[in-house]
Every structure is written in structure tokens, then in C-alpha cells.
Amino acid sequence: MKVEWVHFPLHPDTPAEGRSLADLFAGRNLDLKAMHAQMKARMDAEGLPYGQRTRTYNSRLAQELGKWAETQSGGEAIHDALFRAYFADGRDISQPSVLLDIARQVGLSVDAAREVLDKRTFKDAVDADWQLSRQSGITGVPTFVAGRRGVVGAQPYDTLVQLVQQAAPEEHAER
Numbered sequence: 001m002k003v004e005w006v007h008f009p010l011h012p013d014t015p016a017e018g019r020s021l022a023d024l025f026a027g028r029n030l031d032l033k034a035m036h037a038q039m040k041a042r043m044d045a046e047g048l049p050y051g052q053r054t055r056t057y058n059s060r061l062a063q064e065l066g067k068w069a070e071t072q073s074g075g076e077a078i079h080d081a082l083f084r085a086y087f088a089d090g091r092d093i094s095q096p097s098v099l100l101d102i103a104r105q106v107g108l109s110v111d112a113a114r115e116v117l118d119k120r121t122f123k124d125a126v127d128a129d130w131q132l133s134r135q136s137g138i139t140g141v142p143t144f145v146a147g148r149r150g151v152v153g154a155q156p157y158d159t160l161v162q163l164v165q166q167a168a169p170e171e172h173a174e175r
Contacts (some may be wrong), residue, residue: 005064005070005079007129010141014058018092024056039154048158049088057086060126062093066120067129069108073079 011024020030036052043050061084069075081102085091091098096117103113116122136145140152144160147167151159 005066006132006138007053007067007126007142008133008138008141009130010059011056012058012060014056014094016058016094017059018055020138027106030106033093037164044155051090053087053090054091055092057092057094059086059093061096061117062086062099062128063129064120065103065113065116068113068116069103069106072108072112075108076101078108080174081106109174162165 011019025032026137040050065166066078066082068104069078075143082093084091085098086097093099099117100110100113104110138152143150143152144155144163146163149166151163
């Protein structure tokens, strides 16, 4: 089974300086501390890093860098590094300097990454992903799709295994 990352415009209107989570979720009657505790417990159960972030940042440039990285040998590692930087370390992934540091950490050419960000050479590819996401009815991240089924949001590992197992017979039936 092939894994393909399709980028989604989650809060594309987030300003350059980011936005506090309290502001982002204002008026929704949500308990941010309880939400964090639930997500932290889920991540801990899967052995994944998860920090106490208080801000959200515009991820557009990170998506463009990720799309480019996938074309490079070993570039898939950037997705885990971006996750860690944003969700565990609370880094501002809208900043080119942060993105270049992450590219360096995963062994990608910093000069090539800088060119991708400066020239926005993967802008059209991310635009196409955003369009596909809208056409597919995606409303949140992460969304996992296998075959004709999908689940939205951070899911326990067993749920994702079931999703893939249910898709396997569909894939063989289509051949």
C-alpha cells in the first residue's frame, strides 16, 4: 500500500505572527486543557512526542517544503520532523529559518530548500492538494483514507490498522 501525503488548508487565514489557540477556539465552548490532556494521553500511548503549545501558525510554506521534500531521497522524513517541531516543540513553522533548520536536520540540502521557499516552486502542487482536499470533502486534519474509507482526527493505532485491513479487500477487488 502506498502512502501519499495530500495537504489541506487548515486555518489558511492564520496571520504571519500566528494566533493563540484561545483566540482560534474562542466562542466554541471548548476546554483547551482537557483537549490537550486527551491528545497528550493518546500520543503518549503511541510513543509520539506532544508538547503544550499555545499558538497555531500558518503551515502553507511548510506544506510547500514538504511537497518538495517528497521528491528528494529520504525526504519523507520531513513530515515527522515538521510534526515534532510544531506539535512537540511549539516551533513557528511559518518561518523560513525554522523550515530550513528542519530541512537540515533531516539531511536535505538547505540551499535547495531555500530556493524552493524563495521561488515558491511547489505552490501549484500544494494548490492542487488543497483543491483535491476540498473536492474530497475533507474537513479536518489529519484525515486518513484507505480504499473508499476514511477517518478524521488523531486516531488510535488499532483504528488505523482496521482502516487499512478493510481497504485491502477493496484494492484486490478493483484489480
